[in-house]
Amino acid sequence: MSWLPKTLADEEGGNAMHQCACGRRVPSDMMVDVTALDASIRRIARGGSARGDVPAADYLCDGCRERLIREGAITRESFVRALGAPRAVTKKAAKRDAARGRAR
Ligand SMILES: [Zn+2]
8 A cells, every 4th residue: 555645745846855854955755744743743853842942844854754753752653644644554654663662
């Protein structure tokens, strides 16, 4: 089953390079729309605290996603579910979380 989250490329139409909150430059089809995630997570992604010293990120690269998961800010399952992934995808994500001992 393939599923792709909405990205900045869907909004812009093209595939220009963008600088992510982490400083990486990536094409817009790698900048995932994360506005459905909790604002606290989106602030942590930008290097802030959960409570609001920086504005929440609207788009994040895959590196940011993996860092948030690795650091335990969010599980892979919660991440894809919030972005609207179908059940087969959230189940697969939950398996990956469990394999890493991060199921919650
Ligand atoms: Zn990033």
